[in-house]
Every structure is written in C-alpha cells, then in structure tokens.
Amino acid sequence: MDNTALHTVEAQIRDQAAAYCESGKVPGYVAGVHHAGQQTVVAHGVANAATGAPMLDDTGFLFGSVTKVLTTTLVLRQVDRGLLDLDTPVVTYLPGFALDSPGAADKILVRHLISHTNGIDADLYFPDAKGRDALKTYVDGLASGCGTLFEPGEQLSYSNGGMIVAGRLLEVVTGLPFPDLLAREIYASVGMTHSSTSAEQAILRSTAVGHFLDPETMSARPTNMFTLPDTWGPAGGTPIGTVADLLAFGRTHLAGGVSPSGTRVLSAESTALMRQVSYDMGTPNTPPLGLGWVLYPFGDTTVLAMSGASPGGVSILCVVPEHDLVFAAYGNQPGAIMLHDQLLRWLLSEHLGVPIPRLVTEPERDVDLTPYVGTYRSNQLRVDVSVVDGQLEERTTYEPADGSQERIFTEFAGGMTSGPPQRYVPIRPGLFAPAGYPLETFDGYLRLLLVSYHDIRDGQARFRNAGGRLTRRA
Template sequence: MVPMTENALHTAEARIRDLAADACAADHIPGFVAGVHQAGEQIVVAHGTANVATGAPMRDDTGFLFGSVTKVLTTTLVLQQAERGNLDLDAPVSKYLPEFALTTPGAADGILVRHLISHTNGIDADLYFPDARGRDALKTYVEGLASSCGTLFEPGEQLSYSNGGMIVAGRVLEVVTGLSFPELLERDVYAPAGMADASTSAAQAILRSTAIGHFPDPATMTPRPTGMFMLPDTWGPAGGTPIGTVADLLAFGRIHLAGGVSPSGARVLSAESTALMQRVSHDMATPNVPPMGLGWVRYPFGDTTVLAMSGASPGGVSILCVVPEHDLVFTAFGNTPGAIVLHDRILRMLLSEHLGVTIPAVLTEPEPDVDLAPYAGTYRSGQLRIDVSVVDGRLEERTTYEPADESQERIFTAFAGGTTSAPPQRYVPIRPGLFAPAGYPPEMFDGYLRLLLVSYHDVRDGRARFRNGGGRLTRRA
C-alpha cells in the first residue's frame, strides 16, 4: 500500500477544489461536494450553489440524494439478516414473498435472494415506477410486478443492473423484520454507522441544508431546477429516497474498509459478509461491465480494485468508492447529471497522483473490418426501445422511451429532465461485440466512464441476443 500522508491529503484537497471550480464553470454544474478519507485523515470540499432557485450555497454538510449508492446499503441490510438467520441467500424469493410473480407464468420461481443483490435476477423492471407512498409502498411495487414486468433472461444467466431486484430485496427485508425499509435503514445502518445527518424523506431533509438537482436548459445550457425532488417511496431500496451528507457516506464506506466495523467501533456486518460483498459473484468478461460483487461493482485499475456505485437522482449524481488496498474512501455529489464526468476525473486523480496507481488503457487498438451485421436490429427492455443500424461503417443507435401509461411517463420524464428520446449516437467498433461512442478520446474510458462503452452478447445464427449499455441489458426484439 502506498501511504497517503496528511500533507498529501491536503494536496489532494487543493486539487479537488481546483478540479471542481474548473468543471463547475465549464460544464454548468451549479454545485459540487466531495470528500476523501484515508488512514484516519479526512477532507471535504464544497463548491458553488446547492439550489439555483434560492441561491443556497453548497456547504460541507449539505445533504443530497444518495441515488443508487443506496443499493450498497440495501445489500448490507440483506447480509445482516442472513447473518441473523432470518434470510437464506440461496433460498427462492418466493419463500419470503409467496405473492412474488412476473408476467411470464413461473418466471419468478427460480429467482434466489442472492440474484436480487448481484444484479443477475433478470427482472425487467428498470423503468417501472409505481407511484405509491407510505408503509405499503414496497408491497404495492411487488404486487404490480405480476401484471407489469417480465424477464430479460434466466436467473444467473447474465448480468444487468437491476433496480427491480433491489426493490424486491427491500420488500423481503420488510417481511422478515416486520419493519418498513426506512425504519430498518435508520436502525441497522444509519445509527451504528454514525450517519448522523442521513434521512429517508423530503420531510426530514427540508429541516437542514439539502441540495436539489438541476437540468441544463436545451437552448442555453443554463441549469434549471428539477421539478421533482425525489422518486416515489416504491424506489427507496434502489435509491429513490435516502439522503445524507459526504460525512455520512464516508462513515458508511469506512465500514467496508474495516471488515464491517463502523468508525465508532460498532459491528455493522461480519468480516465474512463484508468480504462476500466484495468478492466477484458474476463477470461478463467485457470492459464496459466490470465484475459484480454483492451490491458493489468491482472496477479494475490494473492490480487495484475500486469498489464503487454511482447514483442518479432527479438532476443530480452521487458516487461512493472504496479502495481496500489503499485504505481510502471517496464520495461526491454534483447537482447536474453531467457531474459524473467530474467524479471520474477526481477518482482518477486520486488513484494516479496520490496513490501511485498505474491506470492501464481499457481500449486496445481497434480491430479492422469488424462485421457489424450481427448487432443491427431492435432491442427492448421494459418501456425502452433501442434501434441499431449500420451507417457509414459504424453503428447508429436511436433510443426511445415508450411509457406504459400516463403515470409512468410523468415520473420518468421528471426524472430524466423532460425527455423521452435521445439524439442518435454513433459507435465505432473496437472489436467484435465492443463499441465506443464516436468522437471521444480512448483514454476517456479508462476510468469510471468505461460504462459509456456498449457491448453485444450471445451471438447466435449471426445475430446478437443482448445489448449492454451502462450495465443494463436490452434483448433483441
């Protein structure tokens, strides 16, 4: 391990401050907050504005929506209940939720609890947004799956980032503990971890400094406040509702550095369960889909592994990274979706400049004459359609959201900033089955942004069955 001295950490603080100021000005990010903890030292950097409507500043202790970072908290809760004998990771979900079903009869029967938290369940519910609130929100979500959502693949066959799996896991937790998901999160993670400012609702968040998301105005790129602060309660375990500060997420990340022990010395998770979360559970063997643990995504940077999860919220994006080999936790939030690029810059700076990690190139030299025909066609998942064609020796993708009903459209468009389709995007072939967005330098994909690459899988009879973008699968129609 290359130690980071206190002086080096303060050098990192100055670098983060400069990177944040430059990116916020150049990329129209209203506000940004980040923190690093290593070997007993901690720094926090805040810059800009938390809410352009009010002018409230982004402060060191400003709260923000965790987004999908919550999935690691949810997984921690599942492992806790497994340790206590209330859950069996290898039991069918139906053992705990007899009502659990999907639109294809019998499709849910083979899904195990383990599949829910390893993103290998195949539930096609990534854009399913039932608008329910309160104590029965997750119960309503699970009941709605039977008439609204099918499957993308057989359990364990593929890996696809799964909001639905985490929400079902949250409902399993409610059933086996008798507590609501927010109550359980507060009792078994927030309290023992020392996440003193974390909460689970807008009603709690409004009592203290809290950032809101923003979207760029299409005409001027000027940030405008989101019209929806958070997703419905049905999305709590996947990242819809939990809120906290940089200090809160640094405290949680430290648990996963210390074998399950919180900064206060409280045992949150056993060393065995902590290690299990960090161990590879499924690997798609493609650079745009890093190996998956339980909850954690394992990003390889040469011989160094970064355990990470990012989280989108309406008009904002967070990230939590744990680097066990270097006893380091990094977390950040920016209040426009494009802030993920700044997250990536800071992560790579910390790895290369301050930890001495060599970051190898993800992309090799493009292979000549890649046959594009197997990848052209239409791919679908729930309410999402991607049309892929061959244009001038490249793949061109057109992505369209096709809402199931007015409620789904209202929630999705508010979450996405008002859009239901994306401009056409062209991709250049790197090798058979792997493509990079045209017009970007190859080194852009060496860090967290390798998720922007697109891969195609399971070619049969000259046609790929699956497309993977951003860790999410769509299936050939």
C-alpha cells in the same frame, strides 16, 4: 496520510471542482476523501440555483443508486442473524412475488436480487405510491407488468427491480418498514448522523436539489421533481445524506464491517462476501459484480464502487481496500459524473501511485456489423440499431406504459423521452465506443459509456449491454 498529502488532496479537489462549476457544467459540487486515518471534505458552488443557497461541506443530497450498497448490507445483516438465506428462493419468504411470465419468479434466489443476476425486466417500472405499503405495491404490480430478460443466473443486468424486491423482502422478515430499518440498522449503527429517508426530513437542513441544462437559456434550472416515488426507496429513490455520512459507511466496509465508532454493523465474512465476484461478463464496459458493489479493476487494484443518479444529480461512493481509501462525492447536474471520474483517476494515479492501464486500444478495422443490427427492448425501452457510414447507429426511445410512468420518467430525465441518434465505432467484435471520444476516456469510471453485444446465435446478437443494463433482441 500526513497533513501535507491531505492538503494536496484538498487543493486538488477544490481546484477541479471550482473549474468544473465555473465552466457552467454543474452548479454545485461536494466531495470527500478518507485515507489512512485522515479526512477532508470540500464544497463549491450552489446547492440550489433558484435560491442561491451555497453547497456546504454538510449539505445533504440524494444518494441515488449508492443506496443499493446500503440495501445489500441490510440483506447481509439478516443473513448474519439467520433470518435470510442467500440460496433460498425469494418466494419462500414472499409467497406473493410473481412476474408476468408464469413460474419465472419461483427460480429467483435471494442472492440473485443483490447480484443483479435476477433477470427481472423492470428497470424503468415506476409505480407511484407512498407510505407504508409502497414496496408491497411495487412487488404486487410486477405480476401484471413485468417479465424477464433472462433465466436467473444466466446473465447480468443492473437491476433496480431486484433491489426493490430485496427491500420488500427485508420488510417481511424484519417486520419493519424499509425506511425505519435503514435508519435504525444502517444510519444509526454506522454513525450517519445527518442522513434521512424522506424529503420531509431533509427539508429541515441544508439539502441540494438537482439541475438540468435549459436548452433555451443554456443555464442550469432546478429539477421539477426532487425524488423518485417511495416505491424506489431501496434502489435509491429517497435516501438522503452527506459526504461525511457516505465516508463513514465506506469506512465501515474498509474495516471489515465495523463502523468508525466501533459498532459491528456486518460480519467480517459478509463484508468479504460483498467484495467477491458474483458474476463477470468478461467485457470491459461492465466490471465484475459482487453483492451490491461493482468491482472496478484498475490494473491490479480493485475499486469497490457505486454511482447514483437522482433527478438532476449524481453521487458516487468508491472504496479502495488495498490503499485504505474512501472517496465520496455529489454534483447537482448529471454531467458531474465526468468530474467524479476525473477525481477518482487523480486519486488513484497521482495520490496513490496506482498505474491505470489503457482499457481500450486502437479500434479494429473490418468488423462485421451485421450481427448487431436490429431492435432491442427492455421494460418500456426500445433501441433500434442500424449501420450508417460503417458505424453502428443507435436510436433509443422510451415507450411509457401509462401516463403516470411517463410523467415520472420525463421528470427524472429532465424532460427527455428519447435521445438523439448515437454513432458507435467498433473496437473489436461485440464491443463499441461512442464516436468522437478519445479512447483514454474509457480507462476510468466512464468505461460504462462503451456498448457491447452478447450471445450471438444464428448470426445475431441476442443481448445489447449499455451501462451494465441489458436489452434483448425483439
């Protein structure tokens, strides 16, 4: 990429970030692009609305679920060393691993943990523990509080629990606490010089905090909870770093596992394995999954991606191998995912010249809605689906298991424990779009807003899929 193209990218990010921030949608935003040997990072707005601290090029932020790609890389490093085998049952390494369904954990292989095909029903399980035994506490608690959504390998459901079990597995086979392993084998090897594994480390440098929209003042207020508990570290609860650090990690995957400094972080074979399709649900709202990476198809171009929610913020990391490009960004309000999507689509279509085909065409009329009506559940989540005025209406309710988890989830969600009813229009049998959105909204990253239903038996759908997460008919 020549300097003229770099300046165009920089100007586009600056203009779009400024417009988005100044419209009041997000207090601060930072984004970076590495393409063909050139790199730029742009920041705008404030990192903390309470203090007025500016968002800077090197401001740190919570990675959120982008951490899952780092955790998967750590697992594959141990596979490269012969310490782990992807097709070995997890209980071989973690004999105490169990779920509340007898024998269910015994069927889960190591690869199921990092391909989101494990079926562990623990997506909103938030045990509050700190320190060296946090992940052990999490895994021990699964036996009495969490069951399964499906048989391992039978379906795909985005899995925080799978990644946390993988983190505990890493601790056992390496003898190192997960934060130490992450710092030593990813941060140090990749050259992520400004990344940390805890709030205590991050407070020593410029770090952004998340925000939520205050319904009374309609202004952004800082979150009351900076990070999720230590138990969520491997799924994205605690790691913190900068856009430049994420770009370095993305470049490592572009280069077949070799970091920008020349360090071999992962074998070429394992790096390639992470990009291969592990499971494909065959529905537009859930792209195929590799190991760690979500494989977004934009026509013939595949974008390796992962976004990451944190309390009041959202990050994203995208790698485009065919075009030698990495895009990373963070906004400190949940709605920043819209700006992530806008910039990714601009980079693909305008900067790289990648055609972005329509993912969803005109809605189909006369779709029978009765197979989808009912109540669907997963860990502490209930979704009631009915038909209203020829559309599906969903009412989602959080049902906390105890006071501690209610407190954590409520803070993570900015005070909400249930959402307003959402109407969906049928696109085709089994696929629905939220009412009121132009259909081109779903051509990019925001295809995750679509909802699908699967495995119809005796005239009733068995699973509902929203954002890649399954709920099962009650």
